[in-house]
Amino acid sequence: MRLDPLSIPYRIAENSVRIGGAIVLAGVAGSGGSGGSFLQGALIFVGIAAVGVALVAGWEVAYHRRFRYDLTEDTFDIHSGVLSRRDREIPYHRIQNVDLRQNVIQRVLGIAEVRLETAGGGQTEAQLQYVNRKEASRLQEEVARRKRDDSEDTESEQQPPAGATGETLFAITPRELGILGIVSMDLRLVPLLLGALSVFGPSMITEVVPDTDQLFLIGPLVGIGAIVATAVLSGIISVLRYYDFQLHRRGEEYRYERGLLQRFSGSIPIEKVQTLSIRENVLARWLGYASLTIETAGYSPGQGSGARSQAAIPIADRDRVLELARSIEPIETFTFERPPKRARQRYAARYLIVVGVLIAGAYATTLHPDVSWPWYLTALLVGMVPVAAHLKWRHRGYYLGEEYVITRNGFWSQRITIVPAYRVQTVVSSRTIFQRRRRLASVVIDTAGSSSLSGDDAVAADIDDETAEALREDVADRLQAALTSRRRPGDGHPDSQPA
Amino acid sequence: MTDADPPTGPADGGAEAQSGRSDAENQERSQPDGTDERDNDPPVDRAALRTDVRTIEARVRWKWLLSALFAAAVAGVVIGALSVFALEWGPLPGVGAFLVVALLGGLHVVLLYRSWEYQVREDALYLQRGVITHVTSAIPFVRVQHIDTSRGPIERALSLSSLVVYTAGSRGADVTIPGLTPAEAEELQDRLKVLAKDTADEDAV
Structure with missing residues (x-):
């Protein structure tokens, strides 16, 4: 079969634009040698451009003819x-x-x-x-x-009937799209932006509005304006990306469609699903919304693995997300086990050090003869330390079920990672020197799908070290148990066959 | 610390813990049939393939010490050059930096060697190591993709060998056991190969 004939004009346009720079350059060079007459120069320019486009057109026609x-x-x-x-x-x-x-x-x-x-x-x-x-x-x-x-x-596995049209699992509503826009403003950019503003802002402001004595008002205004602008922009971007998002289940794969300007449709093979993660940032959590990400892994013998992460649900009511996650992996109801309270002390100590450094830095600036400001006000930050430590502690936890290990981490952007026992690759427990002081340990449950670059591993962080040891052993045992039960035919998941 | 640092494992290690090899030899003696005929005998006796907690060869400290000294030399040269040419304080800070880094490196080497332990259990390979951060890994045999032995020039000079176990995981996808004798590394490779093969009728992802 051949490509669509309409692809020829499209590809000609696309590739002419791509090599447009070269065409213009050649045209200018060609017309420059014309001896000065404008009309002659323009004619040569157009001629060379036409030759360039014609070459591209010839190539594309040939491409189309020879593509099968x-x-x-x-x-x-x-x-x-x-x-x-x-x-x-x-x-x-x-x-x-x-x-x-x-x-x-x-x-x-x-x-x-x-x-x-x-x-x-x-x-x-x-x-x-x-x-x-x-x-x-x-x-x-x-x-x-x-x-x-x-x-x-x-x-000879039982297969779900291959329906011509799959069932729709999720379709985004305009309301959810609006919430996605609000929620997806990237809070991580804010400190970066404020940092840049504090360096470049003052000089820019004095250039734009000279002779003003109300700089102290303009500074925060510009800051807030910039934050709002980034928020609006990232909101618009994610609305464009996830416009008319739909998720269908079709036989052995999930199919999704999304996007306004760039329409995108892709599939997630169910047998390659490694982990599920439910994410919610502070705003989304406050509004009761969350998103669901599916990590899949590619594996072919001798080639190692490539991990892919796909947003299965960009945003939905939290209960709805859980329900959808359950339709992918039948997770039992879970409650999280929080780290012991001494972990909270650890976070407090950590933040106290950070605040101490900040205060010392603030004081150090006043050593400069021209700078004087109430640096001791930064000491108020100390009051935030217990709050921050408590919040960090509160939003951590893990759950070990018969067939799943679930971990939870992060306050600003919380993620709950659901790892099926039969997807576990290795289990690693580690204790840093600071954790050993408080008899704490972290357990990392590695899968082929987790994208460790973005720090999305399933980690049961700062749990009691004996519990950690037991957890490590238990997870390894559950893996064996899960594999044994999946090896028996007709038992367990429909996707237990090798690739 | 001496070579006779007893492994923390079961009793048989204590008396003859001259090196990690003694365990391996014990193991081989206790199962004289070797590994050959397991291939055509599907139900592998996993219990017999288990090992005690083993430590690594003491000689590996020389290898680590060499790289620590190399790092110390680099630090010494950089700081020495800075102090001679930029600050004009003379070469002493460089020598000091070399000594400090070498001392810390040496200490790290000793502690790291003392911390290293591994064990082949029924379902998984267990490794424990680390000085500042203690790390314990469990690598289930089902997940092993392939197993390499590797010998660098320094390792060859010390007649040592390392075993590298690969998994499809994303973090810690390859795990190295350093400081094995070549025979030991090969024996361990065979052992893991049998165990991994026995369980490898699965998709390893």
Whole structure:
């Protein structure tokens, strides 16, 4: 099969813009040698530009003519390349995701980009630029179906009926979208912004509004304005990203669609789900909302793993999120075990040191002859230490169930990580020198999906060291138990077959 | 500290804890059939493959000491150069920095060696180590992807070997046991291979 004919003009436009710089440069150079006459110069310029575009057009027509893809019995074949030919056969069972994306222009033209993702390697395995929107959906459907057939040959698991249209698990309402906009303002940017403002702000203000003696008023105003602006901007961005978000379940995968300007559709293979995390920042928690993220892992022998994290639910009522999480993993009701109270002392001590440094720094500035301000007012920060320590302690905890380990961390941005016992990779307990003083330890439950770069590991932090030891052993035992029960046919999860 | 630092494990380690090898030899003596015929005998006797808590070879301290001295030399040269050329205080701060870093490094090496322990249990490999932060890891055999032994030039000079165990996890995806004798490393590799194979009919993710 071929790409959509409309992809030719689109790709010509796209690539002409991309090499537009070179065309303009060549045009200017060409017209510069024309000896001065403006008309002549312009003609040469247009001529060179036309030649450039014509070359691109020729290339794109050839690209379209020489690009062919086929859905064969058990592979997805792609034959492509104008000068150097490339033939690829991708086995269906190795395809993890078929993602579609469409920007505004592509939507008007009714074409879409299809990306085939496999587990191995970090980048997209194959791209179809571009096919008809209907054809794109058909491909997505077809690959999913053939993948299912493929795996059905090899095992006798019970499969959910492959419905033509999947059931819709979640669709975002305008109200939720609005709340998402409010909630997703990035609080982490604020200190950065304030830091930058305190350095560059004063000089900028004196440049813009000279001769004012009310600087002390303008400073906070600019600060608040900047915070509001970032908040509004990040709100708008996430509204655009998650506009008309929908999550469907279709056979063995979840399918989501989202986006206003750039329409995006992707899939999450259920058998690759590693962990679920429920996140809520302070604002969302206060409003009673949360989001759900699914971590999946790609694995192919010899290639190690690549972890992917996908927002399954950008925002929803907290109960709703829990309910959806339960539909993915049947978690029992859980209550968190908080760290012992002496962990709170540890946080207090830590914050006290930070505050001490701040006060000392404030005092140090007054040593400069020109600076004098009531530095001792920073001592008020000490009053916040117990509050902060308590909040940090309050929002930590862990739960060990028969089949799940659940951890909770973070006050500003709380995340609850749900790790199925059969997904545990390694269990590591560690005690720093400061933790040993208070007989505390942390247990990290590693999975193939956790993205440790963003610090999203499942950690039971600062629990009693004997409890930690027991937890480490228990988690390892639960893993064995879970694997044993999943090895028995007809028992446990429907996705226990190897990839 | 001396080489006769007794492992904290069961009784048989104490008397002849000249090196970690004694445990391995005990183990081999207690199961003379070796590992060969387990491959065609699916129900692996996991209990027999367990080991006691083992320590690592004392010689590994020389290797660590060398890298500590190297770090100390770098620190000494940098600080010495700063003090000679930038501050014009003479070379003494450099020597001081070298001595301080070397001393701390040496202390760290001794403590790190003392902290290292590993054990092959029924389901998992257990490792314990760390000076400032004590870390205990459990690596279930089901999750082992592959096992390497590696020997660098210094390790070869000391006739040592390291074992590297890989998992598909994201943090600590590879775990190294340093300071094994080559025979010990190979024996441990075989042992883990049998255990991992026995459980590896699963997707390891």
